[in-house]
Amino acid sequence: MRATVLVRPKHGILDPQGEAVEIALEHLGFAVSGARIGKVVDLEVEADDPEQARAQVEKMCEQLLANPLMESFEVEIHG
């Protein structure tokens, strides 16, 4: 089963990369604010159903893919 994990810097954590990208976008003439940079992890997981897949991927996030001190995560299961 295919899964996508979105890892984001937690609210309130300074994200200098996001700030730099925001400034660059402003230089291009876009009116933007609140740019934040995270990560995407795509993976295939062996599971019988989407619930089981989600439970497994959430465990992966807790144990490795995200650091709970600074990152939040979101899991999408693509059936």
Place this chain on the structure above:
Amino acid sequence: MASPQPRIGVVTYPGSQDDRDALWALGALDAEAVPVWHEEQELPDLDAVVLPGGFSYGDYLRCGAIARFSPATAAVTAFADAGGLVLGICNGFQVLCEAGLLPGVLLRNESLRFVCRDVPLVVERADLPFMSRCSVGQQIVIPVKHGDGRWFAPPELVRELEANRQVVLRYGEPCNGSVDDIAGICNERGNVMGLMPHPEHAVDPLLGSADGALILASLVESARERVLALN
């Protein structure tokens, strides 16, 4: 009786860079420096361990995140749990944080720039095995070279660490945006310490400062005292 030479291990991960300097510095400070390969399941007979700087496993995912799974890190964790002295320098500090041996995490520098220069540090603790040659309030100069050195922890955790006196070193001037200018911390028990500056690059005065020797010689001395206590 001649004073015993303590055996201090330096772990080499794929991507470690400062392992050789650490081995050299420990040797220059009269320890027997022992290289430890990352695949070793068990540590040799050691009196202390240093995790060196570099980019272990390419710093993939997050700095230190993959090194946490190497067999040598598991052995170092067991060593620390048994009360052994463990010092993590730069990437070694990041590994210790990811492995849960030290609190917090190291994030990208606020400036987004790699900082590589001598920095003044203020000593906050001198009663640790790594700091016995320093005095509280003393300013020392040791180089940093990192892109991800901004130590971070949520405010409640920072308060807890301050209350437990786990802050060991602070930058004497802004360096990377680290919370409260924290440059080095220890665990509650005081046998594990991590710092972003590189004491192993400041042992020979020819390189501009020998203040790094204050930290490493403290470690060598403490390791030697442990050998003497056992004999």
